[in-house]
Amino acid sequence: MTDGLFTEDVLSRFVEDEAALLDDGRYDEWLDLFAADGHYWVPLLGARQADPHTHNSIAYEDRLLLQLRIERLKNPRAHSQHPPSQGQHVLQRPRVVSVDPEAGVAVLRTPFLYVEARGERELLLTGRYRHTLVREAGVLRLQQKRVDLLQPERPLPAIQLFI
Amino acid sequence: MFDRYRGRPDAVRALVQDDRVHRDLYLSEELFALEREQFFAATWNYLGHASQVPNAGDYLTQDIAGRPLVMVRQPDGGLKVLYNRCAHKGTQLVSDPCGNTGKFFRCPYHAWTYRLDGAPLALPLKAGYGGTQLRQCESGRGMVTLANVVVYRDFVFVRLSEAGPSFEDYFGDVLQAIDNLVDRSPEGRLVVAGGAMRNIIHCNWKMYLENINDTVHPMSTHESATQAANQLWAGHGPDDPKPMAMEQILPFGAGYDFFDRMGGRVLANGHSVLGVNFSIHSNYAQVPEYEAAMTAAHGVERAADILQRSPQNAVLFPSLAAKGSPQAIRVIRPLAADRTLVEAWAFRPAGAPDLLFERSLTYNRLVFSPMSIVAHDDVALFESMQQGLRADGNEWISLHRDHRAGEADTPVQTVNGTNEILMRNQFRAWAHFMTQGMEAVA
Ligand code: FES
Ligand SMILES: [Fe+2]
Numbered sequence: 028m029t030d031g032l033f034t035e036d037v038l039s040r041f042v043e044d045e046a047a048l049l050d051d052g053r054y055d056e057w058l059d060l061f062a063a064d065g066h067y068w069v070p071l072l073g074a075r076q077a078d079p080h081t082h083n084s085i086a087y088e089d090r091l092l093l094q095l096r097i098e099r100l101k102n103p104r105a106h107s108q109h110p111p112s113q114g115q116h117v118l119q120r121p122r123v124v125s126v127d128p129e130a131g132v133a134v135l136r137t138p139f140l141y142v143e144a145r146g147e148r149e150l151l152l153t154g155r156y157r158h159t160l161v162r163e164a165g166v167l168r169l170q171q172k173r174v175d176l177l178q179p180e181r182p183l184p185a186i187q188l189f190i
Numbered sequence: 191m192f193d194r195y196r197g198r199p200d201a202v203r204a205l206v207q208d209d210r211v212h213r214d215l216y217l218s219e220e221l222f223a224l225e226r227e228q229f230f231a232a233t234w235n236y237l238g239h240a241s242q243v244p245n246a247g248d249y250l251t252q253d254i255a256g257r258p259l260v261m262v263r264q265p266d267g268g269l270k271v272l273y274n275r276c277a278h279k280g281t282q283l284v285s286d287p288c289g290n291t292g293k294f295f296r297c298p299y300h301a302w303t304y305r306l307d308g309a310p311l312a313l314p315l316k317a318g319y320g321g322t323q324l325r326q327c328e329s330g331r332g333m334v335t336l337a338n339v340v341v342y343r344d345f346v347f348v349r350l351s352e353a354g355p356s357f358e359d360y361f362g363d364v365l366q367a368i369d370n371l372v373d374r375s376p377e378g379r380l381v382v383a384g385g386a387m388r389n390i391i392h393c394n395w396k397m398y399l400e401n402i403n404d405t406v407h408p409m410s411t412h413e414s415a416t417q418a419a420n421q422l423w424a425g426h427g428p429d430d431p432k433p434m435a436m437e438q439i440l441p442f443g444a445g446y447d448f449f450d451r452m453g454g455r456v457l458a459n460g461h462s463v464l465g466v467n468f469s470i471h472s473n474y475a476q477v478p479e480y481e482a483a484m485t486a487a488h489g490v491e492r493a494a495d496i497l498q499r500s501p502q503n504a505v506l507f508p509s510l511a512a513k514g515s516p517q518a519i520r521v522i523r524p525l526a527a528d529r530t531l532v533e534a535w536a537f538r539p540a541g542a543p544d545l546l547f548e549r550s551l552t553y554n555r556l557v558f559s560p561m562s563i564v565a566h567d568d569v570a571l572f573e574s575m576q577q578g579l580r581a582d583g584n585e586w587i588s589l590h591r592d593h594r595a596g597e598a599d600t601p602v603q604t605v606n607g608t609n610e611i612l613m614r615n616q617f618r619a620w621a622h623f624m625t626q627g628m629e630a631v632a
Binding site: 083084094 | 383384385386387388389390391392410411413414415417418419421422433435436439531536548551554555559560561562563565566567569570571
């Protein structure tokens with residue numbers, strides 16, 4: 028069954044569009060990319076971390092928590108957003124790690140730079156993404172966006188948006 | 191520019207008045223240097239947890255007030271704390287945050303070696319030192335050992351200075367906060383697990399510590415997070431089982447009256463307990479299998495007593511803040527007058543179900559992570575205060591709420607939960623330990 032969803036082009040375009048929605052602050056549309064049981068995960072050990080339960084994570088959020096975060100950002104009393112933060116993602120071309128069109132699952136690996144700016148400060152983060160995409164009702168959805176930071180255990184200032 | 195306070199204990203004391211403090215406390219790099227020399231040297235500071243170094247040769251490095259230290263497990267099971275500095279020329283003997291050094295320390299530069307207790311073991315070209323003064327010199331004595339180290343129920347504290355209060359005199363009753371943490375394990379033992387959340391905050395360390403005792407800010411500071419949570423949870427009844435994250439975030443929105451009634455207690459030397467009656471952690475769902483294990487271990491009454499006690503925060507001044515439930519500690523590490531490292535650690539209580547560890551991890555992630563949902567607003571406001579205080583116009587910070595003349599004469603008292611005495615108490619202790627060893631310059 029090849030419905031054209033699992034070609035390299037379509038898969039990489041998904042990852043690029045996902046980052047663009049974040050940079051444009053279109054968070055509701057971004058959240059819609061997640062599958063019903065989708066998760067956003069920033070492990071505290073980066074690529075070395077096996078699971079989100081035996082060790083802590085900088086973020087490990089289901090749709091409910093992501094929505095909470097997004098609603099908070101919209102709230103005029105989100106003091107940390109006066110002035111607002113701006114994010115910019117710079118991606119390398121995503122590489123397909125594995126693809127199984129029959130099962131409807133693909134995994135991509137994408138090295139990135141992410142800059143978050145607010146007021147006079149800029150924070151640079153780097154690492155690589157691991158997107159797990161699944162077919163849900165005929166379209167691609169994010170089952171997991173995993174963000175493996177370089178040096179996630181080091182002391183970090185506040186990261187206010189989504190990496 | 192650097193002698194407004196050095197050698198002037200009266201000038202330092204004058205910064206802390208009965209009901210207000212001077213902005214220099216947060217801004218002055220000279221005071222920060224003096225804090226490192228005097229204040230942090232004379233007080234007892236948290237270094238780490240014994241469960242982080244289970245086996246002989248296991249070590250953990252930690253900088254405390256500018257001193258690079260290494261805590262190391264001894265062959266006899268004891269713990270020693272040494273300066274992480276080679277006696278030859280000062281190379282760091284270990285450079286990872288933690289690890290195992292084997293049976294001895296070996297300097298990577300010229301291969302001098304030391305026993306795990308820091309005593310000198312061997313050095314190359316030994317003959318070359320015959321007839322020299324090395325043995326009589328500091329460098330011949332090995333690694334410098336810290337004399338004042340106390341392991342209290344696996345929590346390791348150090349006092350850097352030779353002089354100062356004993357551990358028991360310094361902490362007194364606030365040690366019950368550690369007892370409560372540990373007693374929540376049916377086996378009476380905690381294991382640090384899950385890693386540390388490490389935050390850099392561009393504010394003075396005292397500002398962070400004050401906020402741990404501040405119950406009037408959540409309503410206004412955390413409005414965005416609690417409104418969003420309420421909005422998402424709307425339509426559910428008060429007793430509907432909540433996802434753990436909701437269970438932990440919603441109570442931040444409690445009103446002034448709630449925080450006032452939770453009560454607070456000040457203790458001598460700057461320590462305090464907030465939420466002596468109840469707290470935002472009191473109503474987490476019960477876990478019957480855990481309660482049964484606690485009752486079997488401690489008896490019905492004692493188990494109930496331990497579990498009912500859920501203070502908002504206990505401050506073991508100046509470096510540690512503890513939450514019995516959800517079993518989390520914050521460690522405050524000042525880096526500069528306007529820069530503070532805060533670490534949050536979670537525990538696995540031995541013999542308790544995984545759910546307790548999950549609570550600890552979830553709480554730290556939601557509230558103390560650099561990507562926290564709750565703390566962004568705190569951090570932004572601390573940084574805003576740090577900026578604002580630089581501005582001329584008013585040199586004083588108000589701590590007047592519920593101040594009563596003569597309150598300082600009663601070192602231990604229980605008060606309403608919104609009383610700023612918890613902060614005044616910290617600053618009085620600060621002035622005391624800053625100046626007690628300070629030589630006045632004539
Ligand atoms: S500095 Fe350590 S052996 Fe020379
Ligand atoms: Fe807060």
